[in-house]
């Protein structure tokens with residue numbers, strides 16, 4: 315069986331970084347490690363400003379607060395995403411409006427989003443699902459036309475780009491997560507990117523107890539919280555960022571290989587990789603599974619067969635978010651989402667750590683699928699010969 319690359323990945327450099335923070339005595343607060351990481355993360359994503367935070371949920375809440383989005387306001391979100399995209403809207407006191415996704419990318423269906431805009435709509439939160447940027451050629455003008463704040467949920471999209479421009483600060487503000495499973499991680503963590511200096515100050519203030527950057531420690535002109543990242547996390551993330559581009563290239567090469575290899579199977583359709591995304595983080599490699607292509611084998615059984623051949627996978631989100639008890643109306647407004655419903659039934663996710671494997675290892679995936687198909691064919695032949703009263707081969 316294939317031994318897949320593990321995650322997280324680290325080496326002596328993380329140890330050195332942690333030791334430096336230890337010896338500096340600057341473990342929290344506005345430490346040097348924090349500033350160094352924020353500048354490097356902003357630079358990598360061609361953004362003017364980066365404000366780090368404890369995780370990618372509170373960073374979204376901070377974005378809503380800094381954009382003055384709250385009670386009485388509606389925020390458009392995709393129905394197929396992680397809970398936090400919508401729970402953060404609720405935590406800010408606003409109402410999420412759930413909109414369907416595109417069947418080929420699982421990103422926000424922008425036409426459906428436009429149709430869902432009401433007088434109360436203040437913001438739209440495209441999620442760059444699995445690392446593929448949403449169609450920003452259409453989304454950004456839509457935001458402008460309707461005077462909406464665009465908050466990119468880039469939790470899956472470290473280093474992704476659209477027409478050569480890194481995501482994160484292409485809307486008004488973008489939010490990243492460094493949770494344990496993300497493409498860059500410090501166990502937990504988050505960051506906000508923006509090109510708007512005034513917005514950056516409000517974000518900074520919200521994350522730093524309502525202080526102002528030029529005020530004193532016990533001066534709190536705004537309402538805010540303490541959502542800061544520690545020096546430990548910042549030091550680890552600085553090193554993880556150094557590894558990002560090499561890993562990005564590897565994941566993209568693996569994805570190209572899998573697209574090519576899996577295209578031969580009628581029952582498996584990978585999500586499309588829009589060519590306008592020169593860089594695609596591939597936080598996940600997502601297949602759309604059709605039991606008809608595997609003699610009626612259910613998705614759950616297909617995944618068990620993969621598992622038995624050493625290929626770990628996930629069925630992904632179990633339900634569209636409007637079915638989560640805390641997010642059903644009247645806590646939200648829901649528009650028809652047949653594609654999101656289907657995605658919960660058909661998706662199979664492969665984790666980004668698999669994509670770090672070399673091609674020879676990755677070949678185990680199409681080989682496993684071929685093997686499952688061969689088994690299914692044998693089974694069907696046996697059943698047929700049994701039905702005809704013959705002897706099974």
Ligand SMILES: Cc1ncc(COP(=O)(O)O)c(C=O)c1O
Nearest residue numbers: 369370371396398399469491493
């Ligand atoms: C799309 C999306 N948004 C937001 C989050 C929240 O990030 P965190 O877990 O760092 O709070 C996550 C991941 O966990 C996510 O996948």
